[in-house]
Amino acid sequence: MTTLLTQFNETPSQTGGPYVHIGLAPRQAGFEIFENNFGNVLVQPETQGERIRIEGCVYDGTGSLLRDVLIEVWQANAAGKYAHPADRQNKPLDPAFRGWGRTGADFDTGVYTFETIKPGKVSHPDGREQAPHICLVLFARGINIGLHTRLYFEDETDANAKDPVLNGIEWVVRRDTLKARREVRDGEVVYRFDIRIQDTPDGGKETVFFDI
């Protein structure tokens, strides 16, 4: 016999507002308060994997920068394992990698960056492997509920072609909005990932957002 559980409504979301930094990145708001601050550097010296920088801007429906956006990332380690007890894949944990970080876009340039490692492939529940990807969530003034997206790597051509989530996007032309561009700058690998919240009149391509 099955049992029906009482179900309560999830607490409704509200915008993070323009001063989201006070709570989530107080140094950026302009003051020191916590001894330990959460930030955009996910790597320590002992962390395993290929060092990469993620960088980009977020644009609104006129193509203007969101200079007040706050972004968080969540990703697997270089072996494709998440630092969380629900990940029971038979892959090594990296004690020097948590897989999470947050940052605000620069108030002047609108650029956000993360210093991290390229994640490994993670199993999909249907038994296939997912292409390497990083989960992102965006909060800002004007955004009523956090926008979830995924960053994939343009140079993972074969893996991307087989990825179940990318293939779940019916409009093939939209899949490319999730692929970060690879550049090498002074020996450092940089992936550029711009996010367009809304199609612009000149045909700007709106980034795919997920209901996860």
Add this chain to the structure above:
Amino acid sequence: MSDILLPPASGALSPDLTAHGYFGQRNSEAHPPALTPGYKTSVLRSPRNALISNFATLSEITGPVFTPAELGPKDNDLITNFAKDGLPIGERIVVHGFVRDEFGRPVKGALVEVWQANASGRYRHKKDQYLGSLDPNFGGCGRMLTDENGHYVYRTIKPGPYPWRNRINEWRPAHIHYSISGDGWVQRLITQLYFEGDPLIPHCPIIKTIPSESQIRSLIAQLDREQAVPMDSLCYRFDITLRGRRATWFENK
């Protein structure tokens, strides 16, 4: 062939996922839509395409884990965590409540982060130019982890209402911003707490983005006289509900 509408093949669910369970889908009617023209900034900051729904993978059912060692002893005391040469000015309050999932189970070890204006309605932020005065002894942010019962508590100064440019004479009700990182990435939530009896609540275009009255009520903290500290602080109670993991009742075979 498209994969869009195929559920995970019967029998293919890995034990990795069922061990911690999937999350039920988000009830979008419990939340504001992205485009809410009464809140003007949302017009150019809302996607025009529908969100794409996916079956959850490990990427969505896991999430960052936080430990008490990462937090400082005063991180949940906004009355003293920025005090320089005295106490901040304003109404002393304690705010507490439980973080549970949609099935009523406590969410343990959730990171709850809060931020707010001071008693004047002024934020300590480079970009806030409101003429309400800054309080040299008030920072306006705090954080804590829920305990084994999902309970959290912090102490602060009740924030003042705040004028903002939406229409020209728009005022936010007194509010405290909340950010909650639960046990899985899908539970990530940012919201705002309002205070019982505030007459600005029914007029606020940000609150009115929420489609139902009962959901709006769930954001209003209630005065908790029983927990007030005599001759010291009033108390408000504010509970939070996050997405819930479903149990697996039957083998998927």
